[in-house]
Amino acid sequence: MALIHTLHILNKTPGHARSLQCMDALRPGDALLFTESAVLALATQQHPEIDVPVFVLAPDALARGLGQCPDGVTQVDFPAMVDLTAQAQTVISW
DSSP states (O other): OOSEEEEEEEOSOTTOHHHHHHHHHOOTTOEEEEOGGGGHHHHHTOSOOOSSOEEEEHHHHHHTTOOSOOTTEEEEOHHHHHHHHHHEEEEEEO
């Protein structure tokens, strides 16, 4: 049984149309994973207060000079990212 209804994997920069669509699509039971350029939302404080678990792919955050994540954001490595996808009933890449 899936623990996450929908895992939203976002790789778009803050302010990108897809990023905004992703934020609008979040529902209770979902989770959000920032990858690639989306991790910049954590540095610029351009992520809204959302009531779903938020994850960031640690290698992408590190590559962009982000060492510390805000409270409530969990850094994950590639094996943990795979685990998240296995826990999700649906995965949407934005």
